[in-house]
Amino acid sequence: MGNKRAVIFMIAFSLIVVPAITMAFSMKSSGTQNIADGAAVYKFITEKDPYTKWPLWPGKGKLYKGQHPHGALLTTYVSKKAVKTITKKRGAFPNGTIIVKENYMPDKKLAAVTVMYRVKGYDPDAGDWFWAKYKADGTIEKEGKVKGCINCHSAQIMNDWVFTGPIK
Secondary structure (H helix, E strand, C coil), X not given: CHHHHHHHHHHHHHHHHHHHXXXXXXXXXXCCCCCCCHHHHHHHHHHHCCHHHCCXXXXXXXXXXXXXXXXXXXXXXXCHHHHHHHHCCCCCCCCCCEEEEEEECCCCCEEEEEEEEECCCCCHHHCCXXXXXXXXXXXXXXXXCCHHHHHHHHHHHHHCCCXXXXXX
């Protein structure tokens, strides 16, 4: 009977504890998560490492003129990894890069927050970008391999899928 309990314990341990430990260790040293999940990304950019404390896209200020579908006015924040790529014109953002764009109405009211998050191996056909759109209250509108985002941003494939400014 003791051996049977040990076997059951080991099975339960391997099914529950090992995956939890593996997930905990999948965090990258930079602090960004290697998990393509809208809720996890939002929690990271608003709680663990608030994007509003990140640098703005170099050369862009707050509330610069935008266009459809993002909004009349935009403010774009970039993770530290992205800054060097932009300023040194490296041509491709590294894994773990996060770009957060606040999308405003003409009256300067926040309408949405859109995110591009590079996750190695996530979607090689779309530059390994994870896409997300959140309402102003943080509710997820779209996440993942969002066809509309991919189709539009594919026009900028030579600029690593980004419209905001040149990185080459």
